[in-house]
Amino acid sequence: MTDDYQVVCQAADDFCAKVRRYDCNRRAEEMPGPNVVPDRDRVAASRADDTSAILMAYAQLVEAIENASPPMAERDGPFFPPFRRTWALPFARRAGPAMTDAYQRRYEDHRRRKEELLTEVGERLAWGDDLDVKLIHVRRSVRVFTSVPLAPSAWEMICAAAQDAPQSCNRQALKLKVVTGTVVGELLAGGEGWLSGAPTVVLIFADMGAYKSPVERDYMPRLDAGVMMMAIVQAATVCGVGSCIVNPHIRQSSVNAFTEAFNLECRLFCGAVALGYAAIIPDCPEKKPLEELVEWL
Numbered sequence: 001m002t003d004d005y006q007v008v009c010q011a012a013d014d015f016c017a018k019v020r021r022y023d024c025n026r027r028a029e030e031m032p033g034p035n036v037v038p039d040r041d042r043v044a045a046s047r048a049d050d051t052s053a054i055l056m057a058y059a060q061l062v063e064a065i066e067n068a069s070p071p072m073a074e075r076d077g078p079f080f081p082p083f084r085r086t087w088a089l090p091f092a093r094r095a096g097p098a099m100t101d102a103y104q105r106r107y108e109d110h111r112r113r114k115e116e117l118l119t120e121v122g123e124r125l126a127w128g129d130d131l132d133v134k135l136i137h138v139r140r141s142v143r144v145f146t147s148v149p150l151a152p153s154a155w156e157m158i159c160a161a162a163q164d165a166p167q168s169c170n171r172q173a174l175k176l177k178v179v180t181g182t183v184v185g186e187l188l189a190g191g192e193g194w195l196s197g198a199p200t201v202v203l204i205f206a207d208m209g210a211y212k213s214p215v216e217r218d219y220m221p222r223l224d225a226g227v228m229m230m231a232i233v234q235a236a237t238v239c240g241v242g243s244c245i246v247n248p249h250i251r252q253s254s255v256n257a258f259t260e261a262f263n264l265e266c267r268l269f270c271g272a273v274a275l276g277y278a279a280i281i282p283d284c285p286e287k288k289p290l291e292e293l294v295e296w297l
Contacts, residue, residue: 008061008065011065014057014061015058015061018050018054021050022053025046135237138237139233139237141244142242142243142276142278142281143194144278145274145277146276146277146279147199148199148276148277149199150200150275150277154239157235157239158236160235162176162202162232165227165231167224167228173206173210173224174225174270175205175206175207175265176202176203177203177205178200178202184258184261185198185201187251187257187258188246188247188250188251188254188272189247189249191246198274199275199276200274201246201273201275202232203262203269204270204271204273205267205268206222206225221268225271226270229245229273233245236273241275242277242278243275244274246272246273247271
């Protein structure tokens with residue numbers, strides 16, 4: 001790894017840390033606890049400080065990329081670890097309108113390169129201008145897809161997200177198998193009427209030999225799979241790729257066909273995720289109030 005590459009990676013890590021801090025602080029403000037009245041002046045000052053830190057870190061990241069030799073955009077392969085990009089570039093778009101004059105000039109000077117980088121990582125999601133927009137809020141369960149295949153850069157991010165997903169005791173017992181909706185759609189009860197139209201379906205299996213305790217075997221594989229599926233759909237959202245988690249129930253009449261096609265190793269089938277570019281993006285369904293969701297004890 002060259003010195004320039006290390007500088008870019010360090011700048012990317014610093015930017016991601018600032019973004020995570022911003023989101024953590026905003027979540028803390030939204031749920032301050034019982035009988036706590038937020039100090040509006042303190043909240044406003046905190047937001048301003050966090051935003052300023054993010055913009056400064058992003059300016060340093062752009063400068064590191066621009067000063068690298070040879071230019072990062074001209075290299076083969078990813079210019080820094082792929083899942084870090086899923087935080088950095090989309091958030092930078094959201095932060096854009098709040099730029100200072102000095103940074104705006106820097107941004108204009110480097111607009112061409114920035115657009116090349118955004119294109120590389122699959123810029124498809126139209127992020128809003130409000131820094132409070134959360135990734136979790138814009139994700140939707142998509143069941144109607146176009147026939148356009150996933151971009152290689154999107155696959156790179158999604159696979160990196162799956163790889164980085166937390167797993168119980170770091171067992172890493174899960175196995176992903178990638179198929180098309182046409183070959184699996186009618187085998188899964190949860191995909192009836194729509195899964196066959198998904199360009200890509202990721203099947204998730206668990207090697208039960210990794211779970212030694214009889215108690216753990218009842219729930220831990222599915223917990224690991226659930227965490228990984230959420231990482232996959234969140235990364236897909238960043239890439240502008242539609243996704244939907246699929247009920248793992250296999251039709252009784254299809255068990256043998258499913259096993260012969262996808263599970264000769266006799267692993268535990270934990271679920272699936274449909275992926276593709278959305279033809280229809282559904283509206284957000286109504287959510288129950290926070291006071292019904294959260295109980296403070």
